[in-house]
Each structure stands twice: as C-alpha cells, then as structure tokens.
Amino acid sequence: MSYDAISLTKSLIQCPSVTPSDAGCLDILTKALTDAGFQCREINRGETKNLWAKIGASQPSILFCGHVDVVPAGSAPWKFPPFEPTESEGYLYGRGAQDMKTSDAAFTAAACRFVLEYPNFNGSISFLITSDEEGDGRDGTKFALEALMKTEEAPMCCIVGEPSCSVKLGDTIKNGRRGSLNGKLILKGIQGHVAYPEKVKNPIHMVGPLISRLSSEVWDEGFGPFPPTSFQISNIHAGTGAVNVVPPVCEITFNIRYNPAHTAKSLEEKIESICRGLGLDYSVAWQESAEPFFAQGTFLTSRLSKAITAVTGIEPVLSTSGGTSDGRFVKNWCPDIVEFGPTNDRIHKIDERVELSQISDLAEIYYQTLRNIFLDQTHE
Ligand SMILES: [Zn+2]
The missing domain is CATH 3.40.630.10 (Zn peptidases)
Structure with a gap:
C-alpha cells in the first residue's frame, strides 16, 4: 500500500x-x-x-x-x-x-x-x-x-x-x-452632578495616570528569542451619555502578550500593585487565554x-x-x-x-x- x-x-x-x-x-x-x-x-x-x-x-x-x-x-x-x-x-x-x-x-x-x-x-x-x-x-x-x-x-x-x-x-x-492574558479593569468612582465636584469622584479622571503608568512600563527587555512583553489597551468605556453626569465607573479592557520571563500570575500581581499604588478603587477580572x-x-x-x-x-x-x-x-x-x-x-x-x-x-x-x-x- x-x-x-x-x-x-x-x-x-x-x-x-x-x-x-x-x-x-x-x-x-x-x-x-x-x-x-x-x-x-x-x-x-x-x-x-x-x-x-x-x-x-x-x-x-x-x-x-x-x-x-x-x-x-x-x-x-x-x-x-x-x-x-x-x-x-x-x-x-x-x-x-x-x-x-x-x-x-x-x-x-x-x-x-x-x-x-x-x-x-x-x-x-x-x-x-x-x-x-x-x-x-x-x-x-x-x-x-x-x-x-x-x-x-x-x-x-x-x-x-x-x-x-x-x-x-x-x-x-x-x-x-508568547502567552496571552486579558484583563477587564473597572475603576470605581462616585456618580453625581458635574456642578458639585465635592460630592463626586470621577473615575474617568483616574484613567490618565493609570494609562500613562501602564503604557510606559518596561516589563522586560525580551527573553531569549522572544520580543519584549507588550501591554495594549483595547477598549475604554465610561459615561452615561448625559453631559452633566459624572459616571460611577470606567471600564478598561486590555491584553498582554508576554514572554516566558513572566507568568500570568506574576503579571496580574504587578498590575494590581500598580493600581493599589495609585490609590485606585478597582476590581479586575482576569482571563488567562494562553501560557x-x-x-x-x-x-x-x-x-x-x-x-x-x-x-x-x-x-x-x-x-x-x-x-x-x-x-x-x-x-x-x-x-x-x-x-x-x-x-x-x-x-x-x-x-x-x-x-x-x-x-x-x-x-x-x-x-x-x-x-x-x-x-x-x-x-x-
Ligand atoms: Zn491551525
């Protein structure tokens, strides 16, 4: 045959x-x-x-x-x-x-x-x-x-x-x-009327320092033949649609393509420690899609x-x-x-x-x- x-x-x-x-x-x-x-x-x-x-x-x-x-x-x-x-x-x-x-x-x-x-x-x-x-x-x-x-x-x-x-x-x-890790981060604020800033906490305003911190982070210099680990935000969503309302939350979804210098767990801990370091009130849902x-x-x-x-x-x-x-x-x-x-x-x-x-x-x-x-x- x-x-x-x-x-x-x-x-x-x-x-x-x-x-x-x-x-x-x-x-x-x-x-x-x-x-x-x-x-x-x-x-x-x-x-x-x-x-x-x-x-x-x-x-x-x-x-x-x-x-x-x-x-x-x-x-x-x-x-x-x-x-x-x-x-x-x-x-x-x-x-x-x-x-x-x-x-x-x-x-x-x-x-x-x-x-x-x-x-x-x-x-x-x-x-x-x-x-x-x-x-x-x-x-x-x-x-x-x-x-x-x-x-x-x-x-x-x-x-x-x-x-x-x-x-x-x-x-x-x-x-x-490379590995792939997805995160959905929810920044929590306090909703209210834009005219009363002392009564609200605007989650959109917290996004600036967080994004600049995460996007400038050097995760590593590469690993063997792997390129450096890369962090990318894919979606940001906030707002009620009204011009006079501070929204209660801001949602950010992101993906990290990472090399074997990291594990999903080590990256999760690092990102959460950055959030805590900025004094944010947040929750995050992780989806480890590939090691x-x-x-x-x-x-x-x-x-x-x-x-x-x-x-x-x-x-x-x-x-x-x-x-x-x-x-x-x-x-x-x-x-x-x-x-x-x-x-x-x-x-x-x-x-x-x-x-x-x-x-x-x-x-x-x-x-x-x-x-x-x-x-x-x-x-x-
Ligand atoms: Zn195939």
Whole structure:
C-alpha cells in the first residue's frame, strides 16, 4: 500500500469539517494508520472528536499534534468550491489546505511509510488529532491530553503541524509562542452632578495616570528569542451619555502578550500593585487565554532542521512570533515542542490553497525527521 500525501490531503479537504465537526476526517486517518499497524482510539467529548494513535513503546518517542477542523468558508465567493479539492496551476485549493490538513496528511503518510520500511525501529510515534482547535478548544487537545497523561508515558518531543512558514516551505520553525492574558479593569468612582465636584469622584479622571503608568512600563527587555512583553489597551468605556453626569465607573479592557520571563500570575500581581499604588478603587477580572511555551533542548530542532535543509536547501530560522496554538497545552506534558508546517499566507482566507510541491516536500521532511530521530544516533 502506498501512502500518498497529496491524495490523503484531498480526501481530508473533501470533508466539510467546520469546528467542531470532523466530518469523517478522523475515520480516513484511522484507516491509514491502522493499516500501517498503529493502535487507534478516540477520546471524545460533546461534539468534539480526538484521535489518539500510537505505535511502539520505547524511547525515543515523538508526538504529532494536529487538527482536522477548519474555519467556515465565509460568504464571499471562492474560485473553486471550498470543500471540493481542486488542482490549478501547481496549487491545491480548498478550505484547510494550509491550516492544517496538509500537515495531517503529510505526517500520516510519512509515519506510515517509516513504520512499513522499518517495522523493528526502536521508539514510538504517536498522533493526537482533534476536531476542536479553531473553536474554544475546551474539548479538544487540552481535554484529550489530560486523559492521556494519566496512562501514557510523556513523549520526548512533539511537532505541532500548524502552518509555520512565511514565504517558502522550510523557512521557519516556531520554537515558542508568547502567552496571552486579558484583563477587564473597572475603576470605581462616585456618580453625581458635574456642578458639585465635592460630592463626586470621577473615575474617568483616574484613567490618565493609570494609562500613562501602564503604557510606559518596561516589563522586560525580551527573553531569549522572544520580543519584549507588550501591554495594549483595547477598549475604554465610561459615561452615561448625559453631559452633566459624572459616571460611577470606567471600564478598561486590555491584553498582554508576554514572554516566558513572566507568568500570568506574576503579571496580574504587578498590575494590581500598580493600581493599589495609585490609590485606585478597582476590581479586575482576569482571563488567562494562553501560557507561553519555548522549546526546551535541541533534540528535535536539530533533527527537523537537518531534514528541512536536506529536502529544500533552506536553513530554517527559529521564530516565536504569531498567536497561540494547541502547543500551549502540549508543553505541560512534553517541553521539547515545535511547530512546523506549510506556508501560511492563505490561512482563514477565501481561496485557501497550498502549493502541491509543498505537500510532498513536507511529507519527505517529516519522513526524514523520523529517520534522523530513530535511525541516526550521530547527532549528540
Ligand atoms: Zn491551525
């Protein structure tokens, strides 16, 4: 049996798997992996499906994390129907082509090829593929990992197949992501008539010193390859609409993108201490949307980089830019974690597409990475 990454990608795009539906994608992957000897089981909750597949039991071990769900096609017209994979001028069009059915198919093809060629390899390869990454993720990777951590040995390293490259396949490995913390701060004053300043306390007037303090704060000078932590206010709301009323409260919402020099808790304490220092009467609701991660060690990056250069001739750069991914959950179990997948110029857009050559090259890169992990012991 041959495992062709391009035809597997097409089969996955054919499934209209808008979050949290997998629309049959996991059955397709289960079939391919089972045929190659993987043990597969689903860890499902609610409408979300999560596939766990594994072969081998010893070390070294690698986990591939992926998602088969996609964002909706949207209302704007597409050049080709979004769930009918179509080849045109060297590209494969379809929703999920970059984010991230190509990676799911390429890693599946690579792993099946590897275990058929080397049935007695020492080590283990596992997959965790969810149908809830583009949504709130509550029942997806986070939930499945919590179940798996109780019984499964932690893998040595993990590739998340998110589209990491910016211009050419191979140009970027993401070896970390910043954390994200949201806060909704309510400054409390005393409402009253503007003509009686002695009887009111204007919360809008307290905003000035607070904003100047928070926006000029130097949180850090950066951390390794991470840029400095950044604080941004996204909304300020106050006022009753009347010109002669001092409002009772002023609400400020903000976000902090932070590097591993901080934790959400340390930032929360710092901001609350600034508020207290200014003598403010306030309350704040925190929403910790993602913790940062940073790949620990070079075991995986050295082997993946070598494979990338062998296939594409490109020396990948290591980057920590971009938003959040399911890597934020995996790092608690497996700290040597990177993201590597195709280019990301069309993700979530209309006419999402991937270069056909990237699909087969990505499968070759993943395959050679497996060889570098399991067969070539000369890296240390
Ligand atoms: Zn994605």
